[in-house]
Amino acid sequence: MASLTLPRTSHASFQNGMRRSAPLALSVAAYGLVWGALAGQAGLGLAETGLMSGLVFAGAAQFVVLNLWTATAALPLGAIAAATLIVNLRFVLMSASMLPLFEREHTRGRWAKAFLISDENWALTSAEQAQGRGSVGFLLGGGALVYLAWLASTVVGRIAGAAIGDPARWGLDFAFTATFLALLLGMWKGKASLMPWIVAAGTAVLAQALLPGKWFIVVGGLSGSLAGAWQTEPAR
Amino acid sequence: MRAEAVVAIVAMAGITWGLRAGGLALARRLPQQGRIARALQQMPGCVMAALVAPAVAQGGPAEAAAALATAAVMFTTRSLPAAMAVGVAAVAGARQWLA
Numbered sequence: 001m002a003s004l005t006l007p008r009t010s011h012a013s014f015q016n017g018m019r020r021s022a023p024l025a026l027s028v029a030a031y032g033l034v035w036g037a038l039a040g041q042a043g044l045g046l047a048e049t050g051l052m053s054g055l056v057f058a059g060a061a062q063f064v065v066l067n068l069w070t071a072t073a074a075l076p077l078g079a080i081a082a083a084t085l086i087v088n089l090r091f092v093l094m095s096a097s098m099l100p101l102f103e104r105e106h107t108r109g110r111w112a113k114a115f116l117i118s119d120e121n122w123a124l125t126s127a128e129q130a131q132g133r134g135s136v137g138f139l140l141g142g143g144a145l146v147y148l149a150w151l152a153s154t155v156v157g158r159i160a161g162a163a164i165g166d167p168a169r170w171g172l173d174f175a176f177t178a179t180f181l182a183l184l185l186g187m188w189k190g191k192a193s194l195m196p197w198i199v200a201a202g203t204a205v206l207a208q209a210l211l212p213g214k215w216f217i218v219v220g221g222l223s224g225s226l227a228g229a230w231q232t233e234p235a236r
Numbered sequence: 237m238r239a240e241a242v243v244a245i246v247a248m249a250g251i252t253w254g255l256r257a258g259g260l261a262l263a264r265r266l267p268q269q270g271r272i273a274r275a276l277q278q279m280p281g282c283v284m285a286a287l288v289a290p291a292v293a294q295g296g297p298a299e300a301a302a303a304l305a306t307a308a309v310m311f312t313t314r315s316l317p318a319a320m321a322v323g324v325a326a327v328a329g330a331r332q333w334l335a
Contacts, residue, residue: 006333030317048241057251060280063247064287075240077247084248088255090280095259096266114256130314141313144257172251174299178306178323179292185319187278200282201289221279228278229271 009103010137017121017141024120025145029153031059034175035066037126038156038163041173043071049158053151057118060183061087063176068214079214086221094122098139101129107136116143118150195231200224244250 032053039049044066056062061084068079095117102110113136121142128134164170187193204220211219250264259266267273292303313319 027315027317031320034320037311042278044241045237048237048245050247050304051237051242052245055245055251058248058252060284061248061252064283067287070295074242077240077244080244081247081251084251085255086279087283088252089276091252091255092259092262092266093276095256096263097259099260099263100318102260111257114260115253117256117259129299135259169328171302171324171326171331174302174327175286175324176319177299177303178320178327179305179316180284180288181292181323182310182316182319184281184288185307185315186314187281187284193278196278196282197285199286204286204289205293216288216290221283224282224285225275225278226244228282229275231274 010052010135013135013137014028014141017125017138017143018145019141020138021121021124021142021145024124024142025149028059028120028146029149031152032181033157033160034152034172034179035059035062036154036159036201037161037172038066038157038159039064039154039177040161042066042069044069044158045088046155046158050151050155053154057115057147057150058084058088058091059119059150060180063179064217066176067217076213077092082218083214086218091117094119095130095144098122098136099128101134106135113140116140116147118143118146120146135203192228196224196228199227296334298327298334301330302327 036049039052039062044052052062052065064083064087065080068076068083070076093201095114098117101107102113107113117139121139124142125139128138164172184197200223201218203223204216207216207219266276288303292299295303302323305326306319309322310316310319
């Protein structure tokens with residue numbers, strides 16, 4: 001609805017952003033169906049599923065939190081908050097890189113609009129930006145479509161999940177691992193990634209054996225990043 | 237809805253939105269190089285690695301084979317949905333076959 005109040009050029013770029021992000025939104029929807037089905041297995045109700053997707057709108061963090069979710073016992077709120085923070089820290093870097101667009105257009109309400117920055121429309125807008133194009137409207141158009149795809153597909157997945165029955169029978173219990181392995185490999189940035197990932201993987205396996213609950217996610221994620229920070233600095 | 241679940245969801249939402257808006261607010265003050273910048277850049281990948289490694293380490297041969305299949309498809313197609321689908325199908329098939 002915000003789009004209706006935008007000036008004409010913004011309106012066009014909003015629609016362009018939507019159009020260009022359509023293939024990405026489709027893959028988000030596939031991923032959302034799986035998340036919705038797994039959310040049911042983890043013990044989230046339909047309303048909780050919709051509320052989480054609608055308010056949080058962050059697939060990777062939502063997948064991680066399913067790992068922490070408990071259907072009957074008390075929820076580990078500290079671990080849920082810590083995992084959300086760590087998995088989503090990347091958003092700080094991503095939205096920081098969008099600031100030039102917001103400043104150039106003197107965008108109003110940028111704090112609210114930042115909500116629509118997701119991996120997919122950010123990546124698309126970054127690619128545009130690298131070619132001297134890209135706009136806040138383009139970013140938000142993509143974000144709006146990805147948001148709708150995520151919200152709708154997770155709710156549908158939650159409803160359809162009940163019909164699936166035991167997810168292990170279809171291998172769906174492995175969807176989480178497969179998704180994160182694929183996301184991880186998609187983040188490969190050359191040899192600099194290797195050592196931190198090995199440290200993260202190794203400490204996570206150790207921490208899982210030694211520590212209670214899901215703290216291995218936080219321990220592994222932090223040790224790997226710190227190891228990356230101490231990699232050879234370029235010569236001064 | 238459990239009250240506790242609503243608290244968890246609202247906390248997640250606040251944290252996530254805060255990080256998105258915080259990036260715009262802090263863009264000029266974020267370290268562009270140095271150790272902190274490098275640690276931040278590595279963080280998403282390391283969180284993923286920390287999630288995947290224990291899951292694969294705990295699984296049996298079917299899970300290991302499916303992880304390899306997922307990686308192979310991701311490297312060749314660069315398609316997340318394709319890699320997910322092959323991984324799930326591979327684990328379902330391998331369990332039947334190896335059982």
